[in-house]
Amino acid sequence: MGDRRGLKMVQAILRPIMLRRTKCSTDRSGRPILVLPPANVGIVYCELTEAEKDFYDALFKRSKVKFDQFVEQGRVLHNYASILELLLRLRQCCDHPFLVMSRADTNEYSDLNKLAKRFLKGSKGAVPRDTGVAPSKAYIMEVVKDLRKGEEGECPICLEAFEDAVLTPCAHRMCRECILTSWRGIACGLCPVCRTTVNKQDLITAPTNSRFQVDVDKNWVESSKVSALLQELEKLRASGSKSIVFSQWTAFLDLLQIPLSRNNILFVRLDGTLNQQQREKVISRFTEENDILVLLMSLKAGGVGINLTAACNAFLMDPWWNPAVEEQAVMRVHRIGQTKAVSIKRFIVKGTVEERMEAVQARKQQMISGALTDQEVRTARIEELKMLFT
Structure with a gap:
């Protein structure tokens, strides 16, 4: 795994039999086969306002404390989903602080309410494969209860922390939009995890009182x-x-x-x-x-x-x-x-974390090229996470 020679061998085998055309492809004369407008x-x-920066810094400090604990314990990759959840909130905060407050039942960020109020008031005008055995109702309700309490996890489709999580009848969790997009049909499709047929109306929504903790229209x-x-x-x-x-x-x-x-x-x-x-x-x-x-x-x-x-x-x-x-x-x-x-x-x-993500994207290109071994990939992944929390 990760041997560059193996990658070159696969490329040599596929090149004569695989037709691939990109925008950079040229004909025998060196002329582009596709001409598009530039x-x-x-x-x-973007520069954060003072109120936004205070909110972001408080969120970042809290997240960094948790990440540093994982590093000290040597369990960064074991807590990968939890770290994705921390990064998700930081990235959403860069778009709008309201997104951090998007789950009305998340108590973890309740101590940021003072900074949230300052933002509201002080920034105005600122720029299983189906076995035939359905999971028990008690089990499903327990999973929904955990979701409501803000249990961290990773969507098996987009590999991001859950957004608007739903639970399938086969007890698998994923983003609502991810599973609906993966279906070719309108009303039903297969569970991406176990391939069980799932109807749209059977999806269980993680209960919340509101998508946002504040009246976003009134307090915009x-x-x-x-x-x-x-x-x-x-x-x-x-x-x-x-x-x-x-x-x-x-x-x-x-x-x-x-x-x-x-x-x-x-x-x-x-x-x-x-x-x-x-x-x-x-x-x-x-x-x-x-x-x-x-x-x-x-x-x-x-x-x-x-x-x-x-x-x-x-x-x-x-x-x-x-x-x-x-x-x-x-x-x-x-x-x-x-x-x-x-x-x-x-x-x-x-x-913010968005700037550091640009550097991470460049490192990912190296991993995609197959130039790294499995151990190097693991090490690189840990280093990337450390970059994001510096």
Whole structure:
């Protein structure tokens, strides 16, 4: 495993029989086989307001204490899911502090309420394979109870900490949007873990009183990243240029709908909870109606064949662990059929875990290349986590 010679041997075997064409492919004369308009990629660096920074720093210090404990115990990889949960909250905080408060029953962050109130008041205007034996009701209720208490875990599909977790009748947990996206049918599909047939209505939702702990509409405050996005969209409004806003969290899409509505920016939304008919309707509206300038889209929405060349602007609101996921999202815009120059902008908050994730993405490319052994991969993974908590 991890032997570079083995990788080269596999490549040599596949090269004569596998047809692969990329945007960089050329013909025998050296000319590109596909000519597309240019795609300009840029980064929008955002500065946290003082109130946001206080909130983030408090959350980071608490998370670092827990991570350091795992390091001292030599159990970093044994607690990988718990660490992903810590990082998830830090990354969500970079988008908007409201996301950290998105689970009304999470008591772990209750001591941050004072800083949360300061943000609300002080930042206004700131920028098993089926065995035939169903799990017992008592077992399912126990798992749901653990979810409600905020038990950490990792979605088996996206390999991220759970967001809007659901429990299948076969007692497997995953993000709601992830499992719905993985199905080809509208009302049912297979459990990605054990391949048991699951109906949509049988999914059990982890109970919460509200998606947010605060009335986000009544207490709305723009985060620095939201403000930066609105500035970009205002520049494009007069030209009628269409844009796609990508985020990996549907809760953040919920939040973005508030300022877009208040600023009279018409939008539609596409995420994994929509069935095929609903998706087609959304894409049709975005493509054909001149007034619809923004498409809010989840990175988990899937659908490699989705053609969104009606837009020529793509905004990636939060970095993903795997840069290939971001690439796939952008390629829905910069592809055959696109006639205009494409602008791609990634939003990164300075001095936060988002900046350090960029360095981690570069290291992941080395691992993907197969240049590391199993032990080196384990060591690199630990070093990456340490980088994120420095």
